[in-house]
Amino acid sequence: MSSSAIWSVDDHLADILASIRPLDPIELQLLDAQGCVLVEDVTVPVALPPFDNSSMDGYAVRVADVQGATEEFPAVLTVIGDVAAGGDPLPLVGPGQAARIMTGAPLPPGAEAVVPVEWTDGGSGSGPAAAMRPAGRSPEDASGEVRIHRPAAEGAHIRPRGSDVKAGDLALARGTVLGPPQLGLLAAIGRGTVRVRPRPRVVVLSTGSELVQPGESLGEGRIYDSNSFALAAAARDAGALAYRVGAVTDDADTLRSTIEDQLIRADLLVTTGGVSVGAYDVVKEALSAPGPPAGGAAQDDGTGGGTDGGTGGEVSDGGEIPGIGGGIDFRTLAMQPGKPQGFGAVGPDHTPLLALPGNPVSSYVSFELFVRPAIRTLMGLTDVHRPVVRAVLKADEPLASPPGRRQFLRGAYDPAAGTVTPVGGSGSHLIAALAHADCLIVVPEAQTSAEPGAEVEVVLLG
Numbered sequence: 244m245s246s247s248a249i250w251s252v253d254d255h256l257a258d259i260l261a262s263i264r265p266l267d268p269i270e271l272q273l274l275d276a277q278g279c280v281l282v283e284d285v286t287v288p289v290a291l292p293p294f295d296n297s298s299m300d301g302y303a304v305r306v307a308d309v310q311g312a313t314e315e316f317p318a319v320l321t322v323i324g325d326v327a328a329g330g331d332p333l334p335l336v337g338p339g340q341a342a343r344i345m346t347g348a349p350l351p352p353g354a355e356a357v358v359p360v361e362w363t364d365g366g367s368g369s370g371p372a373a374a375m376r377p378a379g380r381s382p383e384d385a386s387g388e389v390r391i392h393r394p395a396a397e398g399a400h401i402r403p404r405g406s407d408v409k410a411g412d413l414a415l416a417r418g419t420v421l422g423p424p425q426l427g428l429l430a431a432i433g434r435g436t437v438r439v440r441p442r443p444r445v446v447v448l449s450t451g452s453e454l455v456q457p458g459e460s461l462g463e464g465r466i467y468d469s470n471s472f473a474l475a476a477a478a479r480d481a482g483a484l485a486y487r488v489g490a491v492t493d494d495a496d497t498l499r500s501t502i503e504d505q506l507i508r509a510d511l512l513v514t515t516g517g518v519s520v521g522a523y524d525v526v527k528e529a530l531s532a533p534g535p536p537a538g539g540a541a542q543d544d545g546t547g548g549g550t551d552g553g554t555g556g557e558v559s560d561g562g563e564i565p566g567i568g569g570g571i572d573f574r575t576l577a578m579q580p581g582k583p584q585g586f587g588a589v590g591p592d593h594t595p596l597l598a599l600p601g602n603p604v605s606s607y608v609s610f611e612l613f614v615r616p617a618i619r620t621l622m623g624l625t626d627v628h629r630p631v632v633r634a635v636l637k638a639d640e641p642l643a644s645p646p647g648r649r650q651f652l653r654g655a656y657d658p659a660a661g662t663v664t665p666v667g668g669s670g671s672h673l674i675a676a677l678a679h680a681d682c683l684i685v686v687p688e689a690q691t692s693a694e695p696g697a698e699v700e701v702v703l704l705g
């Protein structure tokens with residue numbers, strides 16, 4: 244397909260994903276692996292718990308010694324010492340004896356059950372105890388006598404060895420996404436590192452001589468660079484390690500050399516701005532490969548994005564970009580916002596580069612639709628897309644949509660009511676409205692309006 248044809252959203256996405264492979268696995272420290280996909284089956288080396296242990300603070304006893312015990316007729320046992328979690332060698336609990344035991348401490352030999360301290364006098368000689376007194380303040384409580392007020396069955400308040408997982412069990416299967424509980428399990432079975440696909444390193448560059456960094460004073464005709472912040476944050480949100488490069492001026496050589504410098508730390512590059520048809524559209528100027536026309540002003544054929552599909556190989560068939568090789572194919576998409584887009588590869592490792600339009604809403608919507616799935620594909624995730632639901636449109640008037648374009652309007656989704664309400668208009672400069680939206684309302688290419696009360700597709704940004 245030639246670059247001057249109109250690309251559908253689906254074909255552009257398919258073209259990007261067809262050329263992106265998951266990153267090679269590496270061994271990472273547990274916390275560095277958060278959110279990553281496991282590439283090994285992890286088996287349990289030692290049972291969990293590793294030993295029989297108490298689930299309550301109380302007394303380790305022999306069952307026969309506490310049979311029939313009541314508050315009126317307590318079983319009176321001799322306290323032979325304390326068993327604390329991670330403590331000293333275990334005492335042997337003989338007939339007529341009890342050991343004070345703390346939650347998590349190993350069951351001492353001879354003991355068959357644990358009686359919670361609340362079911363005893365706690366060694367006080369009076370009524371039921373509410374708690375044990377700290378060992379430091381009352382060491383004498385680890386000796387003397389205790390009155391047990393209730394019987395206990397064998398195994399009562401004991402967590403048996405291996406009751407969680409047994410040695411040799413599968414702890415986590417390859418393909419598991421490592422969230423907090425999964426990292427907790429890996430730590431619990433003693434794994435310090437784990438083999439995963441790493442987070443992709445995503446470099447975000449904004450372009451435009453009008454851009455000023457937040458915090459600096461704004462000159463005449465200047466605006467603050469917001470895209471690089473929104474997109475770096477979105478890259479992180481997708482699971483990537485994001486590197487935000489401040490705005491590059493509208494100079495092709497500067498942009499190429501900046502990209503060349505960034506390649507060392509990039510698995511994926513994202514640019515914003517400079518992809519339209521103006522005289523200062525620097526990304527297009529710097530990254531269009533010389534040779535057969537790549538990019539240029541695409542003509543809208545008004546057919547609604549019917550394409551014959553693209554292939555990844557198409558992106559660099561125009562020759563090499565001076566200095567960084569590769570080539571970016573600049574396209575017109577049948578969508579609004581996000582009409583002008585670029586995609587291709589640069590540098591010796593053919594690092595993928597997505598060139599997004601500069602309008603703030605256009606760049607963010609483009610990121611959600613194209614860059615986020617690319618990042619998640621690099622991570623080896625199978626669930627790469629935002630969830631899509633259907634909702635009833637709640638609006639005062641019909642929503643207009645350009646013919647032949649898939650429109651993504653900003654909305655607020657109410658899951659309880661099953662409705663979605665537009666937030667702001669369709670202008671791709673409306674960043675304040677975007678900040679108050681939580682979804683995108685989709686109006687398909689074939690529709691030029693969406694009626695209030697109609698069911699619409701909604702992409703949850705959540």
Ligand SMILES: Nc1nc2c(c(=O)[nH]1)N[C@H]1C(S)=C(S)[C@@H](COP(=O)(O)OP(=O)(O)OC[C@H]3O[C@@H](n4cnc5c(N)ncnc54)[C@H](O)[C@@H]3O)O[C@H]1N2
Nearest residue numbers: 449451467468469470471516517518519582600601602605
């Ligand atoms: N004659 C035509 N003009 C335009 C067309 C067209 O088809 N024919 N397409 C329009 C559409 S649609 C879009 S989208 C934009 C895309 O333009 P660029 O990607 O070249 O972006 P810029 O011109 O650099 O900037 C557009 C707009 O966004 C602001 N901007 C850019 N970068 C940032 C940033 N990092 N943070 C905040 N705001 C940013 C910039 O100041 C401009 O206002 O082209 C239309 N024009």
Ligand code: MOO
Nearest residue numbers: 580581582605671
């Ligand atoms: O296609 Mo542009 O992204 O509408 O503003």
